[in-house]
Amino acid sequence: MRANRAAETGASDEAAGATAPATPRRLLAALALVVVGGMWIYTAWTIHDLRRQAWDSARHDALGLLGTSERAIARDIELYDLSLMTVSSRLNLPTLDGASPELRHLGLFDRVSQARGYGSILVLDEKGHAFLDSGSLVPRRLDGSDRLYFTIHRDALETGLFIGRPWRTRLSGRDMIPLSRRFAYADGSFAGVIVGAIELAYFREVLDRLKGSRDFTVTLDFTDGSEVMNTGQPTAADAPGLREARQVGPWPLRLSVFLPATAIDRAWKPQTHIVLALALLLSLGILGVVGLLHREFSRRERAERQALAARAELERLAATDALTGLWNRRHFEVSVTRCAEPAERARWALLSIDADHFKGFNDRYGHPAGDRALKQVAAVLCGRAAQAGGSAFRVGGEEFALLVRCEPGEAAMLAESVRAGVAALGLPHADHPRGILTLSVGMAHGALAPAASLQGWIDAADAALYAAKRQGRDRVCHAGAQESHPPPRLSAAG
Structure with a gap:
């Protein structure tokens, strides 16, 4: 029998003390939350860093490939242009005017034009007819008066080296890029065009060798957007991936490389599986330990509550009259x-x-x-x-x-x-x-x-x-x- 409200208050205080929230359990739960949360934040940062490193590495490789490819193509164009300028500078030499066809052929044309991938150099007169051919002592019959490489030099005084759109030659039937220069008489009037070509297959072979087994697509096009060639499948402009571009020397050519996002992802996503698996195992381990500690804390708290209840009951009995139930x-x-x-x-x-x-x-x-x-x-x-x-x-x-x-x-x-x-x-x-x-x-x-x-x-x-x-x-x-x-x-x- 409870004697009064004060007795009930005392008992409720004891019960409240016995059932008060366990601070160690809260601290343990908070610590587990902080540790697991921090670990997953670090995991997310690690995955993000793996992705960043993969893209940085891909960009570094792309720039390296771009630089190497640009230098290789620029060197080929420069070498071939030197052959064209050599022919232009020697055409009016008096010593070659009366020379035999063999000697004149050797004096005008160097061996560069005979290298693999380079086409023959032809000299066209002011009407577009070939009268000199580096590939033959007897010039092959060619009328280039309708070609852009001829008309542009005929109509413009200073054009310098002209690189034309790819075309299939009438002589060999191969796809080539024409390179041409104007030559003039002593009074500066138009005398004709010196034209040569580099095979597209040669450029493709050079670019394929430079990119190796990597998934890059290398594209060579003109700066106005018209494509010359590429080493892979054409890609849409909005396709996800890495793109880098660079102009080829002083000429209106541009090299660009593209690496699809799927290829970059293959470099870092497999590692994320390992990172996520480790994070998951550690999280489960931490939660398991926390669960065991939580159960141990609960067991101890139950024992403490029972001890407190027993103590409170003993104190109540010690303060209560056994006969009447009133306080003693x-x-x-x-x-x-x-x-x-x-x-x-x-x-x-x-x-x-x-x-x-x-x-x-x-x-x-x-x-x-x-x-x-x-x-x-x-x-x-x-x-x-x-x-x-x-x-x-x-x-x-x-x-x-x-x-x-x-x-x-x-x-x-x-x-x-x-x-x-x-x-x-x-x-x-x-x-x-x-x-x-x-x-x-x-x-x-x-x-x-x-x-x-x-x-x-x-x-x-x-x-x-x-x-x-x-x-x-x-x-x-x-x-x-x-x-x-x-x-x-x-x-x-x-």
Whole structure:
């Protein structure tokens, strides 16, 4: 039986302490979250860095391939252009005018034009007819008057080296890029065109050799966007991947390389599988350890709660009267110390209560009946104390006390309610003048005696009880209502 609200509050405090959130478990969960979260953030950063390194490496390879390819093609064009300029500079030499065809052929054409991949050099007159051929002493018949490489030099005074669009030659039937230069008479008038060509297959072979087995697509086109050739399948302009481009020397040619994103991904994505697998294994390991520790913490907390509950029960039993379920004298001595300070005591009332003629009740009806009567009295006291928000105590055999925080008027009504409640039980008592069991109540309120000490306050409540007994019992007396100096039965210190 709980004696009052204070008892319930004390029990709830103990329960709250036993079921309070476990700080170690929260710290462990937070630490696990930080570690696992940090590990996955690092994993994400590692994957991002792997991708960045793969793209940086691909860009480095692309620029290297682009530079090497540009130098190779520029060198071929320069070498072939030197052959064209050599022919142009030697055509008007007087020493070659009267030379034999063989000697003139050797003097005009070097061996560069005979290299693999290079086409023959032809010299066309002002009407576009070939009259010199590096590939034959007897010039092959060719009319190039309709070709752009001829008309552009005929119509423009200074063109320099002209690189034309790819075309299939009439002589060999191969796809080639024409290279041509204008030559003039001594007075500067148009005399004809020196034209040669480089095979597209040769350029493709050079580029294929330079890129090797890598997945690059190398494209050679004019700066106006018209394509000359490429080493792979044509790719859409918006296809995902890496693109780099560079102009070939001073000429209107451009080299570009393309590496598809799928090829770059093959360099870094397989590594992410290993990284993700390791991260997953570590995460599962950490969570497993955390789960084991969490279970151990839970087991310990259950044991601690059980120990706290057992301790609280032992403390309750030690502070509770075994017969009535009210707080015992020991608990009264602890509880009353909260009123030690006068300012606090001014808010409290102390009721000292005694069952009238109870020795005679026991002698007549026996101790078992007396115990039953005390339980019924205790039930009334407990109920009234609970309603008032106070505590009820059994401080002796038939002696009780109530400690309530209330105003003086409320304390007086509570004391009368306690007395009337027991009288209303109508417990038969043949040795009592009224024939029923009654109570005598002495009440002392801290606000009515602010100068009194704690022990003096307790003695005042006890003195009021004795006054009630002297005045005929079954009544309530207030401290200070009349002079009375009986020996004290309650004390603050026991």
